[in-house]
Amino acid sequence: xxxxxxxxxxxxxxxxxxxxxxxxxxxxxxxxxxxxxxxxxxxxxxxxxxxxxxxxxxxxxxxxxxxxxxxxxxxxxxxxxxxxxxxxxxxxxxxxxxxxxxxxxxxxxxxxxxxxxxxxxxxxxxxxxxxxxxxxxxxxxxxxxxxxxxxxxxxxxxxxxxxxxxxxxxxxxxxxxxxxxxxxxxxxxxxxxxxxxxxxxxxxxxxxxxxxxxxxxxxxxxxxxxxxxxxxxxxxxxxxxxxxxxxxxxxxxxxxxxxxxxxxxxxxxxxxxxxxxxxxxxxxxxxxxxxxxxxxxxxxxxxxxxxxxxxxxxxxxxxxxxxxxxxxxxxxxxxxxxxxxxxxxxxxxxxxxxxxxxxxxxxxxxxxxxxxxxxxxxxxxxxxxxxxxxxxxxxxxxxxxxx
Numbered sequence: 001x002x003x004x005x006x007x008x009x010x011x012x013x014x015x016x017x018x019x020x021x022x023x024x025x026x027x028x029x030x031x032x033x034x035x036x037x038x039x040x041x042x043x044x045x046x047x048x049x050x051x052x053x054x055x056x057x058x059x060x061x062x063x064x065x066x067x068x069x070x071x072x073x074x075x076x077x078x079x080x081x082x083x084x085x086x087x088x089x090x091x092x093x094x095x096x097x098x099x100x101x102x103x104x105x106x107x108x109x110x111x112x113x114x115x116x117x118x119x120x121x122x123x124x125x126x127x128x129x130x131x132x133x134x135x136x137x138x139x140x141x142x143x144x145x146x147x148x149x150x151x152x153x154x155x156x157x158x159x160x161x162x163x164x165x166x167x168x169x170x171x172x173x174x175x176x177x178x179x180x181x182x183x184x185x186x187x188x189x190x191x192x193x194x195x196x197x198x199x200x201x202x203x204x205x206x207x208x209x210x211x212x213x214x215x216x217x218x219x220x221x222x223x224x225x226x227x228x229x230x231x232x233x234x235x236x237x238x239x240x241x242x243x244x245x246x247x248x249x250x251x252x253x254x255x256x257x258x259x260x261x262x263x264x265x266x267x268x269x270x271x272x273x274x275x276x277x278x279x280x281x282x283x284x285x286x287x288x289x290x291x292x293x294x295x296x297x298x299x300x301x302x303x304x305x306x307x308x309x310x311x312x313x314x315x316x317x318x319x320x321x322x323x324x325x326x327x328x329x330x331x332x333x334x335x336x337x338x339x340x341x342x343x344x345x346x347x348x349x350x351x352x353x354x355x356x357x358x359x360x361x362x363x364x365x366x367x368x369x370x371x372x373x374x375x376x377x378x379x380x381x382x383x384x385x386x387x388x389x390x391x392x393x394x395x396x397x398x399x400x401x402x403x
Contacts, residue, residue, distance in 0.1 A: 025220060025320065026179060026189060026243045082262040085255035087229035088117045088194075091236040092155065094266050096125050099153050101190070102240070104130045106140055106157030114159060115196060115255055141167035141193065145174045148188035148245070155240060161197035161249055162209045175245040176220030189243040194236075196252035197225075198290050198341050199387055204380035210342035210373070215247050216319045216351065222246045222271060223319040225289040228254070230262045234269030235316060242271060251290035258293075274322035276329065280311035283335040283400055286326060286352060288315040291339055291388065298393035308401055318348055326352070327359045334365040335400045339388050344372035366403035371396040 082090065095102050104118055110132045112119035122130035133140050137158055144154040158164045164171075171193065179187040199208045215223050224239050224246055226232035232250065239246040277292065278299065287295045292314050299310040311329050315321055330336045336356055338349040349370045356368055371388045379386050 025222065026184075026187065078264050079261040080264050081259060082229045082233075083256045083259045084226075084229045084232050084250070085115055085117050087233040087262050088236060088250060089119055089121070090262070090264075091233040091240075092118060092121060093124070094237060095153070095155065095240045096121065096129060098266060099240075101151065102129070102153040102155060103147070104155045104157070105133050105143070106194075107133060107135055107159045109157050113157060115252065117194075117250075117255075118157070137163050137165075137167040138170060141170035141175070144191045144193065145170055145178070145188050148175075148191035149178065149186060151190070153190040153240065154192070156191070156193045158193060158195040160207050161195040161211050162206045164193075164195050164211060167193075168214070171215070171221065171245070171247065172218045176218045178220075178245075180220060187243070188245055191245040192236075192240050192248055193246070194248045194250060196255070197249040198251050198253055199378070199383060200253045201383065202380070203378070205377055208378040208383070210249075210340065212247075212249055212318055212340075213342055213346060213348045216348050218319075220245070221319065222317060223249070224271060224317050225249045225251070226316065227251070227289055227292040227314050228258050229260050231269065231314075231316065233262055234267055235271070237266065238268035238271050241268065246271075249289065253290050254293075269316070272317045272320045272322055274316060274325040275314045276311065276325065277314050278310065278312040280309040280333065282309045282333055283337060283397060284311045284313060284326070284329040284333045285393075285397065286313045286315065286336065286338045287340060288318065289340075291341060294388065294390050295339055295393055297390035298397060301390065301394050302397045302401075306398060306401060308397060310397065321352075323355065323359070326356065330356050330360045331363045334363050335403075336360075336364075336368045337371060337393070337396045337400055338368065339371040339393055339396075341373050341387060343375045344370055345375050347372050366400045369396045369400055 092104060096104070104121060106113065108114060109118040109130060110122045110127070118130060133143070140156050140158065144156040147154040158167065175188050175191055179189070197212070198210050212223055212225065215221060222239070222242060222244050224235050226235045236248060239248050277296070285295050285299055295312060299312050302308045302310055311333055313326060313329060338352045340347055340349055342348065349372055353368045353370060357364075371393050373388060374386055376386065
């Protein structure tokens with residue numbers, strides 16, 4: 001068993017390094033420093049990660065992963081009940097405490113921001129480390145690029161993800177390409193951009209959008225979306241400390257609606273590692289962010305009414321995403337449903353479906369289904385109809401099982 005665990009760690013690290021080299025991302029260690037030698041190791045890592053190393057490898061890996069997660073949570077010490085926005089605030093506080101080069105800036109962050117995610121941070125760390133900016137998203141992102149280029153750790157806030165589009169050029173043309181166009185001599189890897197995304201019940205056109213798909217088309221950045229307070233804290237700290245620019249979308253509908261025990265100390269969760277939230281054998285259900293709660297309700301209903309065993313996966317990181325966990329699950333269950341709030345056409349679910357179809361075609365017993373937002377601007381009066389509800393997801397699971 002220990003031999004398998006050691007092989008797993010090596011395989012994951014090698015595979016991540018290989019992907020980083022292909023996507024314009026850097027990995028701490030040899031690849032980030034531009035040293036050779038990753039290709040042969042990565043090839044071995046692919047074989048290990050796909051479960052071909054020894055019989056029963058996948059089952060051993062999953063058991064080890066579950067035990068490891070339990071041990072990590074136990075080792076984090078004392079916990080405190082937090083909502084999601086409180087966990088974000090706690091992560092930002094720790095980032096400022098542990099990194100003298102870290103600064104937080106954005107519209108209204110000095111007094112806490114519209115959601116109070118940065119509440120009391122300026123009082124604790126001073127106006128030179130937590131400060132307001134003009135109402136200009138392009139300038140906020142450009143300032144973050146400049147600060148990161150000279151070695152700082154900028155944590156920029158875009159007040160709503162809907163307003164990130166003026167900053168699009170700075171993120172996808174400057175931040176994402178900075179390392180590549182300099183041949184690895186310079187980078188803006190210390191840069192993190194936070195933005196609350198998604199429906200909130202009354203946001204309408206300009207305060208409800210899910211723009212993650214625009215950024216997942218861009219090599220050189222990472223895109224991360226948490227589903228809960230503990231996930232938000234661990235993933236945000238990992239994003240801030242990752243040697244690549246990260247766009248971190250926060251599900252604002254859960255800011256105060258999602259509450260759980262969160263480790264009080266400094267901890268991080270691995271990026272580009274999906275989590276099997278619930279194991280199952282009949283269908284794989286994939287989502288991220290706020291949609292995970294919706295999918296959980298749909299899965300519970302499917303199990304109660306249809307007797308269907310559903311495997312539920314939270315991607316957590318959309319770019320680069322954890323292909324191995326997803327492919328292994330779909331090959332086991334032979335059915336798959338993908339769901340997100342963003343419109344269905346060219347949404348991130350389309351990439352998932354295409355990749356799963358390519359890798360798992362001979363294992364599938366039904367077409368892969370998507371349950372997503374409709375191809376319309378986000379409607380205020382008809383939000384409940386627009387959203388991929390638990391009822392719509394349940395019907396998708398039922399259709400896949402009955403195919």
